[in-house]
Amino acid sequence: MIHKPLVILLADDDDGHAHLIQRNLKRAGVVNRIERVKDGQEALNFVREGKSDAPLLLLLDINMPRVDGVEVLRQLKADPATSSIPVIMLTTTDDPREISRCYQLGCSVYITKPVRYEEFAEALSRLGLFLEIVKLPDPPHATAVPTTSA
Amino acid sequence: MLASISPERLAEILDVAEDGIITVDAQQRIVLFNRGAANLFGYHPSEVLGQPLDLLIPTRFRGTHSDDVKAFAAGPVAARPMGLRRVVTGLRKDGTEFPAEVTICKLVAEGDLLLTAIVRDAVERKKYETALLQLNQELEERVRQRTSELAERNLQLMQKTEENEMFVYSVSHDLRSPLVNLEGFSQELQLAVNDLATLLSDDRIPSDIRSRAKELLSSGIEESVGFIRTAVNRLGRIIDALLRLSRAGRVEYRLQLVDVQLVAQRVVDSLRSTAAAHKAEVVIGTLPPAWGDPDAVEQILANLVSNALKYLDPARPGRVEIGSPPPSADQKTLTYFVRDNGVGIPAAYSTKLFQAFQRLHPDKAPGEGIGLAIVRRVLERLGGTIAVESRAGEGTIFTFTLPAESSRHP
Numbered sequence: 221m222i223h224k225p226l227v228i229l230l231a232d233d234d235d236g237h238a239h240l241i242q243r244n245l246k247r248a249g250v251v252n253r254i255e256r257v258k259d260g261q262e263a264l265n266f267v268r269e270g271k272s273d274a275p276l277l278l279l280l281d282i283n284m285p286r287v288d289g290v291e292v293l294r295q296l297k298a299d300p301a302t303s304s305i306p307v308i309m310l311t312t313t314d315d316p317r318e319i320s321r322c323y324q325l326g327c328s329v330y331i332t333k334p335v336r337y338e339e340f341a342e343a344l345s346r347l348g349l350f351l352e353i354v355k356l357p358d359p360p361h362a363t364a365v366p367t368t369s370a
Numbered sequence: 371m372l373a374s375i376s377p378e379r380l381a382e383i384l385d386v387a388e389d390g391i392i393t394v395d396a397q398q399r400i401v402l403f404n405r406g407a408a409n410l411f412g413y414h415p416s417e418v419l420g421q422p423l424d425l426l427i428p429t430r431f432r433g434t435h436s437d438d439v440k441a442f443a444a445g446p447v448a449a450r451p452m453g454l455r456r457v458v459t460g461l462r463k464d465g466t467e468f469p470a471e472v473t474i475c476k477l478v479a480e481g482d483l484l485l486t487a488i489v490r491d492a493v494e495r496k497k498y499e500t501a502l503l504q505l506n507q508e509l510e511e512r513v514r515q516r517t518s519e520l521a522e523r524n525l526q527l528m529q530k531t532e533e534n535e536m537f538v539y540s541v542s543h544d545l546r547s548p549l550v551n552l553e554g555f556s557q558e559l560q561l562a563v564n565d566l567a568t569l570l571s572d573d574r575i576p577s578d579i580r581s582r583a584k585e586l587l588s589s590g591i592e593e594s595v596g597f598i599r600t601a602v603n604r605l606g607r608i609i610d611a612l613l614r615l616s617r618a619g620r621v622e623y624r625l626q627l628v629d630v631q632l633v634a635q636r637v638v639d640s641l642r643s644t645a646a647a648h649k650a651e652v653v654i655g656t657l658p659p660a661w662g663d664p665d666a667v668e669q670i671l672a673n674l675v676s677n678a679l680k681y682l683d684p685a686r687p688g689r690v691e692i693g694s695p696p697p698s699a700d701q702k703t704l705t706y707f708v709r710d711n712g713v714g715i716p717a718a719y720s721t722k723l724f725q726a727f728q729r730l731h732p733d734k735a736p737g738e739g740i741g742l743a744i745v746r747r748v749l750e751r752l753g754g755t756i757a758v759e760s761r762a763g764e765g766t767i768f769t770f771t772l773p774a775e776s777s778r779h780p
Contacts, residue, residue: 236554237551283547313543334554
């Protein structure tokens with residue numbers, strides 16, 4: 221079986237937030253390709269056009285213009301072709317009502333910003349994704365060998 | 371006495387009076403009928419002398435009136451007003467009726483029983499009574515109106531508060547986003563500074579440049595970044611506090627009978643390690659159940675008890691007591707208190723106590739100073755009240771009330 225490395229699709233309208241997330245992950249040694257889109261519509265387009273054919277992991281900000289994270293989630297879950305794509309919701313708040321809205325739609329994992337690596341790793345393990353990272357003391361060029369479960 | 375005044379003189383005296391004076395004998399026959407009575411009833415004395423008193427009473431009242439007079443005659447009292455409201459109805463010669471105020475007295479003269487009635491037209495009095503009644507009704511109507519106006523105003527104020535809370539909530543929510551960037555990138559700056567410091571320790575860099583660079587790094591950049599991070603931190607805490615405060619007004623309550631005893635135990639259990647760290651003792655008395663939301667009640671007790679643990683006096687072992695005084699007579703509210711023997715609150719600060727962000731001892735313990743503001747808002751929503759009594763250096767007691775189950779509206 222040929223494993224194609226996981227591509228992380230990051231959907232966030234705020235450049236600062238997006239940069240911080242990418243920096244945090246890279247600093248922790250994640251070398252998977254991170255694709256950045258700025259709103260929900262772009263995220264849906266990316267998923268549906270399926271150019272790379274590589275397995276995806278979605279990091280979805282809840283509050284985005286045009287199509288927000290919750291709507292993206294809803295559409296993805298509604299389509300059998302995309303319903304199994306793992307999704308991590310990103311939120312700036314721990315307001316229980318927003319969280320439960322997410323859960324109701326079928327997202328099983330959320331992280332409050334800023335996204336620190338530890339929380340990201342925990343979220344991954346909750347999604348059943350196993351990411352092995354070898355951390356080296358110096359500027360990280362860790363070898364990440366991601367595998368998707370089924 | 372009567373003997374010293376001649377009968378003619380007596381008649382003159384009686385006729386001067388404006389009131390009607392009527393005397394009857396033991397058989398209730400009229401033996402004296404003065405000019406006042408003549409004017410009131412429209413009879414000439416000669417027409418009524420010897421006639422039964424009943425002539426002057428409307429037919430429907432004659433029975434009770436006659437009984438009343440007999441009872442009076444037989445009874446021990448010498449004089450009193452007649453009738454339940456002292457107003458009797460009189461019947462004029464022309465058949466018309468009028469309300470009359472009557473006072474009767476009895477006299478035994480030469481072995482004979484005489485009853486004398488002083489009669490006054492009570493039309494004026496009736497007018498006053500009617501006017502008074504009307505005024506009363508008007509006042510009641512005005513009070514009713516005013517009460518509903520106040521209720522309306524109350525509702526408006528509550529809506530205003532809710533609008534404010536929504537506003538605070540949405541603004542605080544929006545502020546979180548730039549805050550993430552402030553926190554994140556000030557941290558990035560710190561990391562870059564650290565990396566730069568490491569780089570500067572390289573021997574290949576001439577030492578004078580190295581030392582100047584290090585200086586610039588630490589006092590120029592690092593110090594600045596430090597201040598920024600502290601400020602951003604504080605900003606974050608204030609925003610979180612605002613969110614919590616506005617949430618206290620917005621979260622939906624599920625009203626039910628709350629086992630306050632159980633809630634208090636839960637709160638104390640969760641604060642066990644804090645209490646131990648302060649070497650304080652927390653005691654729970656008997657707490658009756660109340661009508662409210664269990665999470666809200668927990669919020670109240672958690673805030674009050676943790677405050678008590680924060681502001682203990684190092685001079686003596688801390689003691690916090692949660693209790694309830696004996697129930698009040700009205701049974702509609704239940705009272706609870708949280709008492710401590712801590713540092714107390716000076717009287718000057720008691721008015722600011724429940725306002726948000728007012729902190730008396732900012733160095734003594736961490737916090738943003740919204741705990742009591744939340745407690746007050748929660749109690750307001752539950753239909754309860756809160757008050758505080760304190761003496762600086764001795765301790766503080768917070769007393770709050772909650773509605774009893776019996777007081778709830780269907």
